Amino acid sequence: MLSGISILCFAASYIAALALEISRLFFRSGVRGAILLAFAGAGLLAQTLFLAYRARTTSAAPLSSEFDWYLVAAWVLAAMYVYWTFSHPRTAVGLFALPLVLGLIAAAEFFAKREPFPTSQASQVWAAVHGIFLLLGVITVLVGFVAGLMHLVHSYQLKHKLRPMQGLQLPALEWLERVNTRAVFVAAVMLAVGFLSGMALNLVNRRHDLPDSVQWNDPVVWSSGVLLGWQLAAAAFSVLYRPARQGRKVAYLTVASFVCLAIAMGVWLMSPSSHAPVRQTRAKRRANSELGMRIAELGAESSPALAAAVFHSSSFIQHPLKLP
Amino acid sequence: MKLQMLGCSHRHASVAIRERLAFSPAQAEAALDDFRTHFPEVEAVLLSTCNRVEVYTAAEDPECGPTHQDLAEFLARFHGLNVYDIFDELFERTGEDAVRHLFMVASSLDSMVLGEPQIVSQVKQAYDLALGRHSTGPLTNQIFQAALRVGKRVASETSINEKRISIPSVAVADFAKQIFERFDDKRVLVIGAGEMGEETLRYLQDEGARDVTVVNRSFERARALAERWQGRAVPWEQLGDALVAADLVIGTTGASEPIVSLADYQRIEPARYQRDLFVLDLAIPRDFDPAIGDCLGVYLYSIDDLQDACERNRQERDKELPKALKIIEDETARFMAELNHYATGPIIKRLRQGWQQPKEDELRRLFNRLPGLTDRDRQEIQQSFDRLINKLLHPPLESLRDEARHGIPHGLLDALKRLFQLKD
Numbered sequence: 001m002l003s004g005i006s007i008l009c010f011a012a013s014y015i016a017a018l019a020l021e022i023s024r025l026f027f028r029s030g031v032r033g034a035i036l037l038a039f040a041g042a043g044l045l046a047q048t049l050f051l052a053y054r055a056r057t058t059s060a061a062p063l064s065s066e067f068d069w070y071l072v073a074a075w076v077l078a079a080m081y082v083y084w085t086f087s088h089p090r091t092a093v094g095l096f097a098l099p100l101v102l103g104l105i106a107a108a109e110f111f112a113k114r115e116p117f118p119t120s121q122a123s124q125v126w127a128a129v130h131g132i133f134l135l136l137g138v139i140t141v142l143v144g145f146v147a148g149l150m151h152l153v154h155s156y157q158l159k160h161k162l163r164p165m166q167g168l169q170l171p172a173l174e175w176l177e178r179v180n181t182r183a184v185f186v187a188a189v190m191l192a193v194g195f196l197s198g199m200a201l202n203l204v205n206r207r208h209d210l211p212d213s214v215q216w217n218d219p220v221v222w223s224s225g226v227l228l229g230w231q232l233a234a235a236a237f238s239v240l241y242r243p244a245r246q247g248r249k250v251a252y253l254t255v256a257s258f259v260c261l262a263i264a265m266g267v268w269l270m271s272p273s274s275h276a277p278v279r280q281t282r283a284k285r286r287a288n289s290e291l292g293m294r295i296a297e298l299g300a301e302s303s304p305a306l307a308a309a310v311f312h313s314s315s316f317i318q319h320p321l322k323l324p
Numbered sequence: 325m326k327l328q329m330l331g332c333s334h335r336h337a338s339v340a341i342r343e344r345l346a347f348s349p350a351q352a353e354a355a356l357d358d359f360r361t362h363f364p365e366v367e368a369v370l371l372s373t374c375n376r377v378e379v380y381t382a383a384e385d386p387e388c389g390p391t392h393q394d395l396a397e398f399l400a401r402f403h404g405l406n407v408y409d410i411f412d413e414l415f416e417r418t419g420e421d422a423v424r425h426l427f428m429v430a431s432s433l434d435s436m437v438l439g440e441p442q443i444v445s446q447v448k449q450a451y452d453l454a455l456g457r458h459s460t461g462p463l464t465n466q467i468f469q470a471a472l473r474v475g476k477r478v479a480s481e482t483s484i485n486e487k488r489i490s491i492p493s494v495a496v497a498d499f500a501k502q503i504f505e506r507f508d509d510k511r512v513l514v515i516g517a518g519e520m521g522e523e524t525l526r527y528l529q530d531e532g533a534r535d536v537t538v539v540n541r542s543f544e545r546a547r548a549l550a551e552r553w554q555g556r557a558v559p560w561e562q563l564g565d566a567l568v569a570a571d572l573v574i575g576t577t578g579a580s581e582p583i584v585s586l587a588d589y590q591r592i593e594p595a596r597y598q599r600d601l602f603v604l605d606l607a608i609p610r611d612f613d614p615a616i617g618d619c620l621g622v623y624l625y626s627i628d629d630l631q632d633a634c635e636r637n638r639q640e641r642d643k644e645l646p647k648a649l650k651i652i653e654d655e656t657a658r659f660m661a662e663l664n665h666y667a668t669g670p671i672i673k674r675l676r677q678g679w680q681q682p683k684e685d686e687l688r689r690l691f692n693r694l695p696g697l698t699d700r701d702r703q704e705i706q707q708s709f710d711r712l713i714n715k716l717l718h719p720p721l722e723s724l725r726d727e728a729r730h731g732i733p734h735g736l737l738d739a740l741k742r743l744f745q746l747k748d
Contacts, residue, residue: 028480028481028482028483029481030477030480030481154502158499158502158503158623159617159623161625161629161632170502171505172501172502172503172504172505173503173504173600174503174504174505174506174600175505177600178505242597243597243598243620246597246598246599246600246621247598247599247600247620247621248620248621249598
C-alpha cells in the first residue's frame with residue numbers, strides 16, 4: 001500500500017495548504033485553520049510514509065541520494081511549519097515556508113536524477129556525518145531565510161506605519177531577530193562540520209583507493225566551500241560588528257545566506273559532478289556494465305589485477321567508458 | 325418553560341448602583357445557594373463584572389419561575405438594599421430576548437468597549453461557578469454552552485475583538501507587541517509626567533514591564549511618578565544616558581519644542597549599536613524630531629499616527645458589527661428552535677409510550693394465535709409493527725418540529741393531548 005504514495009500526493013497537499021495560507025490575505029474564516037492543518041498534516045504524513053518506504057526498500061536511504069536528501073530537507077521544514085502553525089495558528093509563516101518546501105520537493109523531482117551516493121564500509125560513518133550535518137546546515141539557512149524575510153517585511157510595515165495586510169500576522173521583531181542571529185551561527189557550525197566531514201570522507205576514500213573519491217575541484221566541492229566561506233564570514237561579521245547581530249542587518253545576512261545557498265544548490269543540481277553522477281537510462285547502464293565485463297574478460301588474459309580494477313570501476317562509475 | 329434575565333449594566337445603571345449590586349465570587353456562591361433555597365425548581369446563573377450584574381433564571385414550569393419583583397427583591401435583600409432604590413435601574417429580558425442578550429454579552433457586543441476580550445472568560449467563570457453550586461440545569465446548561473460557542477464564533481469569524489480603540493491600548497497592543505516579544509526584560513523610559521503616559525504604563529505593566537525610569541524637568545515630579553510605578557527617577561541632565569539604555573520611550577512633556585532633536589539622537593546613536601528603540605511620542609507639540617524615525621532601528625510613533633490607527637480600528641469594528649449581529653441573530657434563531665423542540669419532548673415521549681401498549685397487546689394476541697411462528701418470524705413481525713408506528717407518528721412529529729421553529733407550538737401540543745388523550 002505504501003508503494004502507492006507518490007511525490008504528487010504530498011506536494012498536492014502542501015499546494016492546497018499554501019493556497020489556504022494565501023487566502024488569509026483576502027478573507028477571514030473560522031474553519032480555514034483546521035482545514036489548513038488537515039492538508040499540511042496529511043502532506044507530512046504522506047511524505048513520512050514515502051520516506052519510510054524508501055528507507056525500507058532502498059539501501060542507506062533516506063540520505064543515500066540527492067533525491068532523498070532534498071526530500072528529507074523538505075520533510076524537516078514541513079514538520080517545523082506544521083508544528084508552528086499548530087501552536088501559532090494566526091501567524092502566516094506558511095506564506096514564507098511552504099514555497100521553500102515545494103521548491104525542495106521540485107528540486108528532488110526534477111533535478112536530482114542522480115545515482116545514489118557511493119559509499120563503502122570504510123567511509124560509512126563519515127558519509128553519514130557529512131550528509132546529516134549538511135542537511136541540518138541547509139535547513140538552518142532556510143529557517144533563517146524565512147525569519148529574515150518575515151523580519152524585513154514586518155519592520156518595513158512598522159517603520160512606515162503601514163497597516164498590516166489582512167491575514168498577514170507576523171511574529172514580533174524581537175523573536176525574528178533572535179531566530180535570525182541563531183540561524184547565522186548554527187548554520188555556520190553545521191555547514192563547517194558537514195564540509196569538514198566530507199573532506200575526511202574523501203581522504204578516507206582516497207587512502208583506501210576507493211573509486212568513490214571526488215576531485216577537490218569538483219563543482220559540488222567548491223560551491224559547498226564557497227557557501228561555507230560565506231557563512232563563516234557572516235558569523236565572524238556578527239561577532240566582530242555588534243550592530244550586525246541586531247535588527248535588519250542580521251535579517252539581511254540570513255537572506256544573503258539563502259542567496260548563496262540557492263547559487264550553491266544550482267551548481268549541485270546543474271553541473272556534472274562525480275559526487276553524485278547523473279542517472280543514466282537503463283539501456284545505457286546495461287551497455288556500460290556489459291562493456292566493463294568485456295574489458296575485464298579481455299584484460300584477464302593479460303593482467304588479472306587490471307581486469308578486477310576495470311570491472312570494479314565500471315560498476316560504480318557510470319560515466320560512459322571509452323575503449324582504449 | 326420560562327427563561328428570564330434581570331440585572332443592570334453600564335447601559336442602564338450608574339456606576340454607584342453597579343458597585344452596590346456587584347458580587348464577589350464568594351458572594352455569588354452564597355447568593356446562588358440562597359436563591360436555590362427560595363426557588364428550588366429554578367435554575368440560576370449569576371454574572372457579575374465591572375459593567376454588569378445579571379441573574380439568569382430558567383424553569384421548566386413557567387408557574388415556578390420567579391417574577392420580576394421576586395428577582396429584584398432577591399438582589400436587594402442580598403445586598404441589604406431597599407428594593408425601591410434599585411428597581412428603576414434594573415432591566416429584564418425574557419425568552420428569546422434573554423437568549424439574544426446573553427449571546428450579545430458573551431460576544432462582547434454589549435460591552436462598554438466593544439469587542440473587549442475578557443467578557444467571554446467572565447461568562448465562563450460565572451457558568452462554572454453556578455455549575456459548582458449545582459444551580460444550573462438542562463436549560464441553563466444549554467443556553468450558557470451555546471453562548472460560549474457563539475462568543476468564540478464571533479471572535480473567530482469577525483475581527484471585532486482584535487481592534488483596540490484607545491490610544492494607549494493601540495500603542496501597546498498594535499505596535500509595541502509587534503516589536504517586542506516580552507516586556508519583563510525591557511527598559512521603559514517615561515519623559516514627562518503626562519496622563520497619557522501613565523495610562524500607557526498601565527498597559528505595559530499588564531504586559532509584564534517592570535523596569536521603569538522616569539525623567540522630568542522637575543525631579544520631584546519624576547520621583548513621585550516613579551514611586552507610583554515602582555520605578556526610578558533620573559535627573560533631567562541624564563536624559564541622554566537613559567535614552568541609550570532604553571528599549572521603549574514614552575514622551576509626554578508639555579515642552580513647546582522637541583526635547584530630542586535629530587542631532588541629539590545621532591550623538592547617542594553609536595552607543596545603542598542600532599538596537600531597536602520604540603518611541604511613543606504622545607506629546608503635543610512633539611517631544612521627538614520626526615526625522616529620528618528614519619534612523620536605523622527606531623520605530624517612532626506620534627499621537628497622530630496612533631490616532632489614525634485608533635480611527636481605522638473603530639471603522640473596522642463598525643464594519644464588522646453587522647456581521648457579528650447576523651451571527652447573533654442566526655444563532656439565537658437556531659437555539660430557540662432547538663429549545664422549542666426540546667419543550668415538545670415530553671409530549672413526544674408520551675405519544676410514543678401511548679402507542680407502545682396497544683402494539684404489545686396486539687403482538688401478544690397474534691403470537692398466541694400463531695404458535696408455529698419461529699423466532700425469526702416473530703422478530704420480523706415485531707419490526708414491522710415498529711416501522712408502522714414510526715410511519716404513523718412521522719407526520720405529526722414533523723409538524724411539531726416545523727412549528728417549533730416559530731415558538732413553542734402550544735396549539736399543536738394541546739391538539740395532540742386531546743386527540744390522543746395524553747395525560748400530564
